[in-house]
Amino acid sequence: MPARVFALAWRNIVRNARRSLITVSAVALGLISLIFLWGFNDGVHNTMMRNLQQVIVGSIQIHADGFFHHPKLVHTVPDVNRVAGLLKSAGVAHYSGRLRTFALAAGEDSSEGLILLGIDPLVERQVTRMDSKVDQGRFLRDNQEAACVLGRTTARNLGVVPGDEVVLLSEDRYGSLAAERVRLVGVINSGEMGIDRGLAIVPLGFMQQMTGMQGRYSEIVVQLQPARLEAVASQLKQGLDQSYEVLRWYDMYPMMKQWVELENAFYYIFLSIVLLIVAAGIMNTVLMSMLERIHEFGVMMALGCGRMQLAGMVVIESVLLGVAGIAIGVMVGMLLVHYFHGVGIDLSDQMDSITRFYLNPVVRTEIDTDHLLNTVLAVLMAALLAAVWPAIRASRLEPVEAIRHV
Known part of the structure; x- marks a missing residue:
């Protein structure tokens, strides 16, 4: 029927x-x-x-507890080796360590406050696409070179172009003044205000030497396929204690x-x-x-x-x-x-x-x-x-x- x-x-x-x-x-x-x-x-x-x-944030960032909302140079990732072991067990291949603090950048006639970000140029290329946003000059090459990359707006405000010198002033791990003269090697034109203004990128090794933070990292940045985000974040949270914070990209940028x-x-x-x-x-x-x-x-x-x-x-x-x-x-x-x-x-x-x-x-x-x-x-x-x-x-x-x- x-x-x-x-x-x-x-x-x-x-x-x-x-x-x-x-x-x-x-x-x-x-x-x-x-x-x-x-x-x-x-x-x-x-x-x-x-x-x-992919440009800068990563899928997951791991910091010391409270660092994201109150970043201080001395609040570094407690045990980098422990984090690396957990990432390896989770099958994560692409991650990088960074160092971040506040600094004052000075050109010949002007200065500007910004975030000073230390990265390993070779490792960072496997995690983010920061290097693809360089509009003038080149990206960082050597982990120890006294060089920096600035956003387009920051470079314009300081009146500098690739090849000019920039003075960076910050604090070291002991709270003392740390100052270095670096060469501007590249200018980023990403179209994103947070990158083009208020950010200076320097080699990680150079920044660690400048601030007395050898072997220390402010954050571990992980890049993942979207389908793996929640599972890896959950595994990291279970494997790390309360002295760490594991933040997904939308935890950091919920808007x-x-x-x-x-x-x-x-x-x-x-x-x-x-x-x-x-x-x-x-x-x-x-x-x-x-x-x-x-x-x-x-x-x-x-x-x-x-x-x-x-x-x-x-x-x-x-x-x-x-x-x-x-x-x-x-x-x-x-x-x-x-x-x-x-x-x-x-x-x-x-x-x-x-x-x-x-x-x-x-x-x-x-x-x-x-x-x-x-x-x-x-x-x-x-x-x-x-x-x-x-x-x-x-x-x-x-x-x-x-x-x-x-």
């Missing part, structure tokens, strides 16, 4: 081919729009989050994650509106089909077709229309996402002022699996709900009255 009900539902769809095609096209068009918009949305958000992590979640919420509102339109279209088709076949339904019931079977046939018609529209929508939508992932959407004219949010001027579409699945399931649910009222009306028909209906 289920096979017979399915066959009757399919026959009714084919019999009203024009109306069915219009409904399927509406479902497909709505789904294509949703998939492409999710692709654009996820492309922007994922790029922002990747750039934040970006909240922004992404807020924009996703707006997309879900838009999804709801489209689903209402899709459901209305399917319900209209199924209801019109049912009203046109009241006489036929009366004959079927007189011949022994049960009310539940009749209602099931109406539901199956709605689901078949929804599934056909979903199949076409997913295929075309994913082709569009794949195409624009390759060629990109150039928005450089509109994005000059917002590169500070780690956006790329060329957006490459991509869609997260959960967003795709949620959208497809929502459209399928809309198709099911659209059949409820027509199915109820069909099940309430009285055979005699339905047969007499013209």
Whole structure:
């Protein structure tokens, strides 16, 4: 009997081919729009989050407890070897040690307060892409060279260019004044305010020597694939005591994650509106089909077709229309996402002022699996709900009255 009900539902769809095609096209068009918009949305958000992590922040940072909110030079990672062992056991291949403090940088005629960041140039290249942001000159090469890289705004404020000397003044581990003269070898132009202004990058070995912090690190920066972030962070927190803090990128910069979640919420509102339109279209088709076949339904019931079977046939018609529209929508939508992932959407004219949010001027579409699945399931649910009222009306028909209906 289920096979017979399915066959009757399919026959009714084919019999009203024009109306069915219009409904399927509406479902497909709505789904294509949703998939492409999710692709654009996820492309922007994922790029922002990747750039934040890969340019400077990393996926996870490990400090002494409280260092992130109250950074002091003497608050170093308690046991670097212990952290390295845990990272190795967690299968983490890419991480780097850094030293961070506050300093005053002085050019020939001006000075500016900034963060002094010591990195190992060779190790850092395996963890972040800081070196790719150098716009003038070069990045650091030697771990001991008396050299520095400045952000574009800082270099402009100090009136220095690659090749000029910069004086750095800070405190050493004993609280005494530490001052060194370094050569500016490169200028970073990242578009991000926190990097382009207020940051000086020097070789880790040189900074450790300058501040008397040999063998000590303020932070361990870890780079991971997104899928491994939570598992590795949990493992590190379990393996380290309260003298450490293990911070994921969004623990340090929660505003970006909240922004992404807020924009996703707006997309879900838009999804709801489209689903209402899709459901209305399917319900209209199924209801019109049912009203046109009241006489036929009366004959079927007189011949022994049960009310539940009749209602099931109406539901199956709605689901078949929804599934056909979903199949076409997913295929075309994913082709569009794949195409624009390759060629990109150039928005450089509109994005000059917002590169500070780690956006790329060329957006490459991509869609997260959960967003795709949620959208497809929502459209399928809309198709099911659209059949409820027509199915109820069909099940309430009285055979005699339905047969007499013209």
